[in-house]
Amino acid sequence: MTNLILTPILLPMAGAVACLFLRGSLGAQRTVAGAIATAMVPLALYLLSLVWRDGIQVVRASMWPGGYGIVFALDLLGAVMLCLAAVTFAASWWFVAAGAMPRAQEKALVHPLFLLLGAGVNWAFTTGDLFNLFVSFEIILLSSYVLLAHENGRGQTREGLKFMLLNMIASIFFLASAGLAYGMFGALNMADLAVRIAQAGQPAAATVLGTMLFLTFGAKAAVFPLFFWMPDAYPKAPRGIVAYFSGILTKVGVYCLYRMFPLMFPAAETFAGWFQPLILAVGAGTMLVGVLCALSQMTMKRILSFHIISQIGYMIFALGIFTKLGLAAGIFFIIHQIIVKASMFLVADAVEVNEGSQELSKIGGLVAVYPGLAVIFLFASLSLAGIPPLSGFYGKYALVVEGLVRGHTFYVVVSLVTSILTLMSMMKIWRYAFWRDRIRPANAPVHGNRGVIVATGALVAVSIVVAVFSGPIMRLSTATAEQMIDREQYVFAVLGDRGLAALRAAEEASKP
Amino acid sequence: MELLITLFVFVLYFGGFYLMMRRHVFEVLLGTLLLTHATSMLLIAMGGWKPEERPPILVPSAELPLSAYADPVPQALILTAIVIGFGVTAYLVVLIMRGNEEMNDMEMTERPREEDEA
Numbered sequence: 001m002t003n004l005i006l007t008p009i010l011l012p013m014a015g016a017v018a019c020l021f022l023r024g025s026l027g028a029q030r031t032v033a034g035a036i037a038t039a040m041v042p043l044a045l046y047l048l049s050l051v052w053r054d055g056i057q058v059v060r061a062s063m064w065p066g067g068y069g070i071v072f073a074l075d076l077l078g079a080v081m082l083c084l085a086a087v088t089f090a091a092s093w094w095f096v097a098a099g100a101m102p103r104a105q106e107k108a109l110v111h112p113l114f115l116l117l118g119a120g121v122n123w124a125f126t127t128g129d130l131f132n133l134f135v136s137f138e139i140i141l142l143s144s145y146v147l148l149a150h151e152n153g154r155g156q157t158r159e160g161l162k163f164m165l166l167n168m169i170a171s172i173f174f175l176a177s178a179g180l181a182y183g184m185f186g187a188l189n190m191a192d193l194a195v196r197i198a199q200a201g202q203p204a205a206a207t208v209l210g211t212m213l214f215l216t217f218g219a220k221a222a223v224f225p226l227f228f229w230m231p232d233a234y235p236k237a238p239r240g241i242v243a244y245f246s247g248i249l250t251k252v253g254v255y256c257l258y259r260m261f262p263l264m265f266p267a268a269e270t271f272a273g274w275f276q277p278l279i280l281a282v283g284a285g286t287m288l289v290g291v292l293c294a295l296s297q298m299t300m301k302r303i304l305s306f307h308i309i310s311q312i313g314y315m316i317f318a319l320g321i322f323t324k325l326g327l328a329a330g331i332f333f334i335i336h337q338i339i340v341k342a343s344m345f346l347v348a349d350a351v352e353v354n355e356g357s358q359e360l361s362k363i364g365g366l367v368a369v370y371p372g373l374a375v376i377f378l379f380a381s382l383s384l385a386g387i388p389p390l391s392g393f394y395g396k397y398a399l400v401v402e403g404l405v406r407g408h409t410f411y412v413v414v415s416l417v418t419s420i421l422t423l424m425s426m427m428k429i430w431r432y433a434f435w436r437d438r439i440r441p442a443n444a445p446v447h448g449n450r451g452v453i454v455a456t457g458a459l460v461a462v463s464i465v466v467a468v469f470s471g472p473i474m475r476l477s478t479a480t481a482e483q484m485i486d487r488e489q490y491v492f493a494v495l496g497d498r499g500l501a502a503l504r505a506a507e508e509a510s511k512p
Numbered sequence: 513m514e515l516l517i518t519l520f521v522f523v524l525y526f527g528g529f530y531l532m533m534r535r536h537v538f539e540v541l542l543g544t545l546l547l548t549h550a551t552s553m554l555l556i557a558m559g560g561w562k563p564e565e566r567p568p569i570l571v572p573s574a575e576l577p578l579s580a581y582a583d584p585v586p587q588a589l590i591l592t593a594i595v596i597g598f599g600v601t602a603y604l605v606v607l608i609m610r611g612n613e614e615m616n617d618m619e620m621t622e623r624p625r626e627e628d629e630a
Contacts, residue, residue, distance in 0.1 A: 131589055138596045142603065149607055157611040164604060165540060169532070172547045175593055176554055182585065183558030 005047060005057050005074045008082055008122035011036055016115035026107045030097050033111040037093035040118070044086035048079040052479075056493035058128070065496070067192040073128035073494050076480040080331065081125045081255050084338045088247040089118050091459040095240035095346055098451030100353050105238065109150055114241055117143040124252050128494055130178045130188045133256065137174065137220070140249065141167050148237055163233035170219040177212035184209060191494035194264045194487060198506035203269045210265045210275060214257065221253025223316055224285035227309045231293070234308075235301035239349045240452075242301070243459075246308050247342030251334060254315045261319060262327070262484040267510065271322065279320035284411050287313030287418040294425045300348040300358040300433065303425055304341070307384070310418060311337050317411055318399055325402045327481035332474055333395030339463045340383050340392065346456040347377045351433065353452050356444035360429065365438030373453050374434050376460045381426035383463060386419050391467035394474060517557045524550030537608050544604065548597040552590045559586030 015036040022028040051057055051074055061070040074082070093114065096106065120139030127133050145167075149160030182188055184205045185196040197206050215226070222230040230250065237245045261279075265271055290310030297303045315337070318330025350373060351366065352358040367374040383390035386397075396419065403412040466473060483489055492500040524546050531543030565582040 131592070135592065135596070138600070142600065145600075145603060145607075149610075157607060157614055161537070161604075161607055161611060164600075164607065165532070165544065168544055168600060168604075169547070172544075172551050175551045175589075179551070179555040179558045179586070179589065182555075182589070183560075188585070188589075 002050070002057055003059055004050070005059055005072055005126055007043060008040065008047070008086070009119050009126060011040065011043075012115040012119035012122065016112040016119065019112035019115060023107075023109075026103065029107070029111040033093060033115055034097060036115065037090045037118075040086040041083075041090050044079070044083040047074065048076075048083050051076055051079040052476075056483075056490060058493050067187060067189045067495055067499070070132060071128040071189055071191075071494055072126045073191075073490070074126050075490055075493070076476070076483050077255070077258060077331070078125045080335065080476065080480055081251070082122060084251075084335060085118065085121050085125065085248050087459070087462055088244050088338060088342045089114075091342065091346065091455055091462075092240045092243040092247075094458070095243065095349065095452050095455040096238070098455055099449055100239040100349060100452050109146065110238060110241070113143045113147050113150075114244070117147065117244070121248055121252060125255060128190055130181060130190060130193065134171070134174055134178055137171060137252075140252065141171065144237075144245065144249065147241060148233060159232055159236050163229055166219075166229035170216055173212065173219070174216040177209065177216055180212065181209055189494065190259070190263060191491045191499060194491060195495065195499055195503045195506065197264055198267065198503055198510065201506075201510055203267070203273075206265060206267070206270050207274055210261070210270065211278075213260050214275070214278070217253045217256040217260070218282065219253070220250070221257065221312050221316075222250050222309050223282050223312055224289045224309070227286070227290070230309065231302055231305040234305045235299070239353060240346070240455075242349060243342040243345040246304065246345045247338045250308055250312060251315075251338055254312060254334065257316070257319055258327070258330070258484065262322075263487050263490060266322075266485075266487065276320055276322060279316055280408060280411055283313050283316035283318075283320050284414045285313070286310065286316060288414055291418050291421040291425065295421060295428070298360050300351065300360065300429055301345065303429060304344050304348060307344075307422065307425070308341060310422065311341065311384075313418070314396070314399065314415060317403070317415060320411075321399075321402055321406055321408065323402060323406060324478070324481050324485050325398060326406070327484055328474070328478040329395055329398035329402055331477040331480050332398065332470075333392075335473060335477070336383070336391040336395050336463065336466055339459060339466060340380050343376070343456060343459040343463060344380045344384065346452070346459060347373060347380065350449075350452045350456050354445070354448045355440060357441045360432035362441040363433050363439060364436045365434070367434040368438065370453065372457065376453075376457050377430070377434065380460055380463065381423075381430065383467070385423035385426060387423075389467065391463055391470060394467075394470045398474070513561050513563070514557060517553060517561065521550050521553045521557065524553060537611070541601070541604060541608060545601065548593070548601075552593060555586045555590050555593070559583045 015032050018032050019029045022032065056073060056075040059072040117140060120136050120143060123136035124133060127136060145160060145164045148163060149157055178188060181193060185193055185200060187193045187196050219226040234242060234245050265275060287310050290306050290313060294303045294306035294310060297306060314333055315330050318326050318333060348358045351363060355363050357363055383392040386392040400412050488500055488503060491503050528543045528546035528550055531539045531546060534540060560583065566580055568581045568584040
């Protein structure tokens with residue numbers, strides 16, 4: 001038990017406040033935010049090693065016994081997500097600091113809001129409480145509303161408004177489900193809720209709650225058919241920060257699904273009867289519809305935005321398989337996906353910074369001018385499609401094997417078709433932006449900015465590290481999946497002996 | 513009493529979703545307000561409704577069983593939700609006002625402008 005797991009929340013939050021006071025000086029804001037963005041990476045890695053070595057870390061506010069006070073709990077799943085969030089945050093922060101956006105825009109509110117966004121995301125990964133999760137979602141949403149609409153030019157307001165309204169509906173739905181959870185089972189703490197759902201023995205009530213939570217987090221994760229808000233909004237995020245949006249924010253929803261279902265609804269009658277077909281069907285629909293929409297787009301960021309949706313489908317599919325290996329494949333896929341997707345958005349941003357546009361009809365022949373960027377993009381896109389030596393392959397391979405073993409042949413076929421279509425749409429970007437004759441839009445900036453390409457390359461290097469060390473990372477994913485399946489560990493860490501005994505008794509009683 | 517609250521929640525959700533689907537931005541704003549209130553009422557209903565319950569302040573001399581007191585948790589949740597809802601609504605109002613200044617219309621979907629058609 002260590003209070004250190006609160007630092008990923010408190011540090012960016014303090015930084016955000018400090019940056020608000022330093023609004024006059026961009027240099028000072030960059031120093032504070034940069035120090036925090038960079039320090040988060042070793043901190044998150046240290047926390048991961050701590051959880052790996054000593055097990056789940058829990059902080060109880062004021063030492064209230066578990067289930068009553070506010071509880072923060074960091075298990076392997078949360079720690080892995082914290083690391084990914086920290087790496088993506090650092091890369092996209094350095095991209096911003098390399099001068100990706102006009103000075104006036106950067107000076108306005110970007111640094112404090114971005115830090116606040118990071119604090120909210122880290123909070124979501126650490127909290128052990130459904131209501132705290134709601135609060136962290138609101139922090140994430142408020143800062144992203146402002147980042148999307150603030151100082152971002154004409155015509156952004158309407159898009160910002162739509163994004164905000166749709167997310168408000170999802171939040172209201174979340175709040176209603178938290179209320180129902182409390183009304184039906186009398187708890188908000190996730191471990192306590194797991195025990196009480198097992199004790200209550202009411203599959204119908206558990207199914208209602210689970211479906212509402214699935215809808216809420218599905219809307220946040222942009223699954224089919226709830227993804228419509230996302231591809232319009234994300235490409236409008238400030239340059240650089242869009243990588244954090246695309247890499248992390250939708251995965252917060254996926255994380256919540258990964259957290260809730262193995263912990264609260266693993267009972268055979270609720271999961272196999274209703275949730276598994278639902279999750280698998282939604283996963284397949286998300287994969288296919290996302291990639292088909294991507295194929296028809298004509299700007300880099302919109303293609304990539306629809307790809308986020310398509311790749312979310314794989315993660316949902318992995319959750320639907322719901323075995324140790326399936327979940328491990330899903331976690332490996334998330335690790336790979338966050339980094340690769342964020343670096344692809346950074347490539348699109350780097351093109352926009354240097355060429356003034358990322359519309360495929362206006363740019364061309366980049367391979368001759370920016371060979372480094374072309375290599376970076378090639379690595380990232382081949383990895384996204386799952387070509388063998390790169391990191392995307394291992395997650396997809398494990399997913400396909402486990403899917404076939406468990407007899408989900410139809411969904412495996414859908415996922416393979418999706419992979420081919422993914423490669424096709426990546427080749428579309430490649431053919432238009434990089435290969436054909438050189439075209440430069442009329443409003444292209446005179447001076448290029450190579451700094452942003454360096455920041456992009458650093459993130460792609462991380463994805464290559466993931467590929468090289470795929471063995472140890474697969475072991476980490478498997479250990480994480482084991483911890484998720486074995487929910488007694490989590491319940492014991494949060495609630496102690498009594499909670500564990502209650503869970504075991506309830507599971508014993510439900511057996512025929 | 514619980515039936516009454518349930519009906520009330522239903523009416524609020526119904527009105528909220530109806531308003532959310534309107535074209536005019538101001539009606540949509542009112543819709544979000546109604547939805548927020550509906551959810552607060554739902555949370556109150558989830559805490560149970562017994563008129564004889566006392567406020568959750570323990571009086572050592574009274575020696576009452578814990579079931580005599582009202583459950584404070586839903587109220588704490590509602591309080592937090594109201595504060596958050598207030599902040600979000602304030603930002604929404606600012607956004608709508610700026611949209612109105614920028615584009616001179618208050619509708620959710622974009623009307624084709626003359627220069628686009630030309």
